[in-house]
Amino acid sequence: MKKSTKKLTAWLNEGELSNPPAAYRTAWAKAIREFKLKGRAGETTLVLDGPAPSLILGIKAEDQSRAVFEAAIRAIDVAKKHKFDEVELGGVPRAAMAAALRGLAAGQYRFKITAKASPEKAVRTSVIGIAPSLEKETSILADSIRFARDLVNMPPDQKHPALISKRVLDRLKKIPSVRIETWDEKRLKKERCNGILAVGIGSGHTPRIMILRYTPKNPKKEIALVGKGVTFDSGGLNVKTYEGMKTMKCDMAGSAAVIGAFESIARRKLGVKVTAYVGFTENMLGPFAFKPGNVVTMRSGKTVEILNTDAEGRIVLGDLLDLAEKSSADTIIDLATLTGACLVALGEETAGVFSTDDALAKKILDAGESVGESLWRLPLGRDYRDKIKAEIADIKNVGGRHGGSSTAAQFLAEFVGRKKWAHLDIAGPAYREGGSSGRPGGATGFGAATLVELITKL
Numbered sequence: 473m474k475k476s477t478k479k480l481t482a483w484l485n486e487g488e489l490s491n492p493p494a495a496y497r498t499a500w501a502k503a504i505r506e507f508k509l510k511g512r513a514g515e516t517t518l519v520l521d522g523p524a525p526s527l528i529l530g531i532k533a534e535d536q537s538r539a540v541f542e543a544a545i546r547a548i549d550v551a552k553k554h555k556f557d558e559v560e561l562g563g564v565p566r567a568a569m570a571a572a573l574r575g576l577a578a579g580q581y582r583f584k585i586t587a588k589a590s591p592e593k594a595v596r597t598s599v600i601g602i603a604p605s606l607e608k609e610t611s612i613l614a615d616s617i618r619f620a621r622d623l624v625n626m627p628p629d630q631k632h633p634a635l636i637s638k639r640v641l642d643r644l645k646k647i648p649s650v651r652i653e654t655w656d657e658k659r660l661k662k663e664r665c666n667g668i669l670a671v672g673i674g675s676g677h678t679p680r681i682m683i684l685r686y687t688p689k690n691p692k693k694e695i696a697l698v699g700k701g702v703t704f705d706s707g708g709l710n711v712k713t714y715e716g717m718k719t720m721k722c723d724m725a726g727s728a729a730v731i732g733a734f735e736s737i738a739r740r741k742l743g744v745k746v747t748a749y750v751g752f753t754e755n756m757l758g759p760f761a762f763k764p765g766n767v768v769t770m771r772s773g774k775t776v777e778i779l780n781t782d783a784e785g786r787i788v789l790g791d792l793l794d795l796a797e798k799s800s801a802d803t804i805i806d807l808a809t810l811t812g813a814c815l816v817a818l819g820e821e822t823a824g825v826f827s828t829d830d831a832l833a834k835k836i837l838d839a840g841e842s843v844g845e846s847l848w849r850l851p852l853g854r855d856y857r858d859k860i861k862a863e864i865a866d867i868k869n870v871g872g873r874h875g876g877s878s879t880a881a882q883f884l885a886e887f888v889g890r891k892k893w894a895h896l897d898i899a900g901p902a903y904r905e906g907g908s909s910g911r912p913g914g915a916t917g918f919g920a921a922t923l924v925e926l927i928t929k930l
């Protein structure tokens with residue numbers, strides 16, 4: 473016999489409800505009057521009158537897609553608390569349909585390693601008025617974001633370079649038009665990837681670079697994506713403190729977002745050729761660990777004086793950017809949890825965008841806005857280049873206390889030539905320490921949606 477399901481109808485409110493179902497009209501008008509609802513983002517009102525309990529969610533904010541994304545998460549939270557089996561989300565503005573669906577998926581996401589299988593039941597979800605094609609595309613993306621979040625949330629010992637590259641290969645190898653190469657230590661030496669090798673040498677687990685190629689039939693454009701994949705950042709000999717180290721399994725979130733975006737693009741068969749370069753390594757302090765004072769000759773030939781082993785991400789990225797620079801792509805975008813300074817500057821919700829190309833920067837900011845990921849542009853240039861000039865090498869890997877995100881980004885710029893390039897420092901929004909109501913702590917998958925949106929628009 474079919475059990476009756478408990479459905480929660482959730483309606484978005486921008487100060488006015490658009491097309492509310494007739495059955496709820498009176499109950500909702502009364503609730504809006506009684507509770508003086510303004511439709512502001514964050515308002516969450518459970519309405520008990522009407523044919524069944526329902527929910528009114530405020531979404532009025534300067535960043536509408538993000539407000540809708542977060543409202544959808546709240547809807548799932550309420551549904552779980554009150555044991556509903558199904559959530560139907562309505563009143564969604566046209567431009568935020570995808571954000572609504574991603575929010576419903578994000579609201580369900582949990583990461584847990586337990587003895588017993590998770591007893592939590594999935595809530596069924598739907599968005600009223602969403603076009604079937606958009607629903608399909610967005611479900612693919614939501615699935616890739618889940619994978620990216622799992623990779624970041626996984627304990628560091630379960631994802632050292634050999635393990636994570638195997639996991640990524642197993643998941644992506646079956647997608648048509650996708651070719652994957654994994655370079656082990658021997659190959660990395662042959663390819664002169666001395667940057668990632670230097671960072672990895674203090675660990676018992678050797679580094680890997682993965683090159684993921686998606687080649688559609690008649691590609692209209694070609695883009696290279698690059699991701700920092702430090703599977704654990706202890707800081708190396710410049711060892712981190714307890715506070716600094718405890719979340720450092722997240723230091724591969726850039727590569728996870730790139731892999732997630734890559735998977736969605738390939739599964740959706742988009743007409744852009746995409747090559748993803750991700751570098752996996754641990755940053756540890758074993759007996760051979762690289763030392764302050766060392767000079768590394770990077771893959772590009774540039775020499776880098778290492779002054780702080782905790783500024784390792786830029787060294788890994790330097791080699792990856794050199795690979796991308798020498799490829800046939802005309803645009804390179806890298807994602808990295810690169811600097812604590814970016815968190816200081818922009819907080820936990822916003823990523824820094826650095827680019828030598830104004831048009832590309834604008835496209836990225838627009839893509840972020842339309843998917844509801846918060847981005848803010850920060851500067852590059854001569855002032856920062858001066859700060860990383862070294863005495864005994866071409867450049868050094870730290871630039872003093874001030875402007876840390878910009879000196880790190882400028883360091884990366886030294887490995888890019890004429891190609892269009894942008895760097896996203898996602899150190900803030902990639903990972904949440906401790907959750908809040910309805911939103912678990914840990915990985916967010918930040919960046920994947922922006923990349924897919926950007927590449928769709930190219």
Ligand code: BES
Binds near residue numbers: 705723785809811813
């Ligand atoms: N992985 C960190 C940056 C980071 C900090 C990411 C917090 C996520 C949250 C990076 O490798 C690092 O340690 N950077 C140093 C650079 C410094 C030594 C110049 C930093 O930000 O302190």
Ligand code: ZN
Binds near residue numbers: 782
């Ligand atoms: Zn570090």
Ligand code: ZN
Binds near residue numbers: 723782784785809
């Ligand atoms: Zn790091």
